[in-house]
Amino acid sequence: xxxxxxxxxxxxxxxxxxxxxxxxxxxxxxxxxxxxxxxxxxxxxxxxxxxxxxxxxxxxxxxxxxxxxxxxxxxxxxxxxxxxxxxxxxxxxxxxxxxxxxxxxxxxxxxxxxxxxxxxxxxxxxxxxxxxxxxxxxxxxxxxxxxxxxxxxxxxxxxxxxxxxxxxxxxxxxxxxxxxxxxxxxxxxxxxxxxxxxxxxxxxxxxxxxxxxxxxx
Numbered sequence: 001x002x003x004x005x006x007x008x009x010x011x012x013x014x015x016x017x018x019x020x021x022x023x024x025x026x027x028x029x030x031x032x033x034x035x036x037x038x039x040x041x042x043x044x045x046x047x048x049x050x051x052x053x054x055x056x057x058x059x060x061x062x063x064x065x066x067x068x069x070x071x072x073x074x075x076x077x078x079x080x081x082x083x084x085x086x087x088x089x090x091x092x093x094x095x096x097x098x099x100x101x102x103x104x105x106x107x108x109x110x111x112x113x114x115x116x117x118x119x120x121x122x123x124x125x126x127x128x129x130x131x132x133x134x135x136x137x138x139x140x141x142x143x144x145x146x147x148x149x150x151x152x153x154x155x156x157x158x159x160x161x162x163x164x165x166x167x168x169x170x171x172x173x174x175x176x177x178x179x180x181x182x183x184x185x186x187x188x189x190x191x192x193x194x195x196x197x198x199x200x201x202x203x204x205x206x207x208x209x210x211x212x213x214x215x216x217x
Contacts, residue, residue, distance in 0.1 A: 014054040017047040021062030026069045033184060035075075037192045040066060041156075044083065045149050045200025046207065048090040049139055055091055060084030078163035085159070086152045093148040094140050139208050142201060149197040157189035 025040025040063060047055035063083035064076045072079075140148070164185065 010051070010054050013051045014047075014058040017043065017051060017055065017058040018062035018065075021047070021059060022065050022069070025063055025066035029070065032188055035072065035188065036070065037188060037195065038066075039195065039199065041153070041192060041196030042199035042203060044087055045090060045145070045152075045196060046203050048087055048094065048148070048152075049145065049200075049204040050207065052094075053088075053091055055087040056084050059087035074167060075163070078160070078167070082156055082159040082163065086156045089152040089155055090148040093151065094144065097140070097144055139204055142205070145201045145204060146197065149200055150193070153189070153193035153197060157186070157193070160189070161185055 020043045021040050024043050025038045028039040029036040030038070044055065044059040044063070047058050051058070060080045060083050064080035067073065067076045067079045139145075161182065164181075
């Protein structure tokens with residue numbers, strides 16, 4: 001069971017990232033005919049790497065508030081759900097990989113001990129900071145971040161297109177102009193992912209060198 005102090009730390013970190021997501025979504029916008037693109041997704045991905053499941057409420061709240069501030073209040077609820085699930089997908093992929101890596105590591109360690117070799121098997125596949133006298137920080141490898149962030153971004157694109165169909169009206173999507181709208185939305189999603197995914201990966205790698213207690217215990 002989590003202590004009151006532990007819960008306070010988690011909530012405070014989620015609040016900090018919610019604020020960062022809000023700021024970089026609402027104030028780094030490039031307006032488009034059907035909405036805008038921004039840098040906020042990169043901070044959602046950074047949160048997924050460093051605060052785990054606490055990134056889910058941070059992404060949901062920060063992104064929804066950004067829509068309200070930016071004049072897209074009608075999208076606030078869909079955004080709350082979509083961005084929260086988007087973060088959950090990325091964190092879930094990390095968690096699944098880490099669980100499988102630990103299982104493989106334990107099995108390998110058991111086999112090593114059975115042959116008399118008791119060398120410590122790394123817990124693994126996660127990169128460790130090599131700074132001495134500091135608590136080591138582990139982050140997912142680049143390829144795993146690329147997979148997790150890309151899958152999460154694809155979900156986001158599909159979910160927003162579904163939300164558009166509901167908000168605008170499914171019957172409208174049967175008109176000729178719908179093809180242009182869908183194409184523009186698809187391009188917007190690609191650009192958003194092309195910005196958020198690599199920026200999130202690079203920033204996560206750079207932040208790895210900070211003291212480990214900045215983001216997590």
